[in-house]
Amino acid sequence: MMRGIRGVLRRYLRDEAGNGVIEGVVLLPVLLMAWLGVYAFWEAFNARSAVQKAAFVSADLLSREMVPVSNGYLDGLDAAVEYLVDSRFDVTTRFTSYTRTGPLDTDVQVLWSYSPSMLMQPMVNADLVALAARLPVMTTGSTAVIVQTQMAYSVPFRVPIANYVVPASFSDMVVLRPRYVTKICRANIAC
Secondary structure, rough: OOOHHHHHHHHHHHHOOOHHHHHHHHHHHHHHHHHHHHHHHHHHHHHHHHHHHEEEEEEEHHHHOOOEEEOOOOOOOHHHHHHHHOOOOOEEEEEEEEEEOOOOOEEEEEEEEEHHHHHHHHHHHHHHHHHHHHOOOOOOOOOEEEEEEEEEOOOOOOOOOOHHHHHOOOEEEEEEOOOOOOOEEOOOOOO
């Protein structure tokens, strides 16, 4: 009797029929979660790339201006950023012009700052000094424009792994020097 049970048990353990189905049932949820995690990361990477490119485009357009810019022009740059990113994401933009007033990194001064719809507070000198380590080194008296963007990002679907892979918001900063004039002035503000 014991030999019969041992023989049946050995044959059962050696038999591989149906293993593919069992492995598939075990691995399918793991592979699906991994695929969704990669997709969530790719979507976030795509959105971040679009925000960076849109910020650079608006900074480049602003740096080429030779006449004082109006609030309407800056609102138009903000609308261009929104259009370039995607309509499902809300991007907040702030435009700032600043100058270097001395040899130290913290010797910087805001000339003007504007955020369409006032969704971001206009930059003040204390904010600019806090960013001093991220600003390019310029000679005293030089000016530059800063375009900052912030975007709240949400994954298009709910997957537990996406919370660990994808951040909830992106922010970027582009700094460019004026191309054709010494500084970018804002209409109705002393420059």
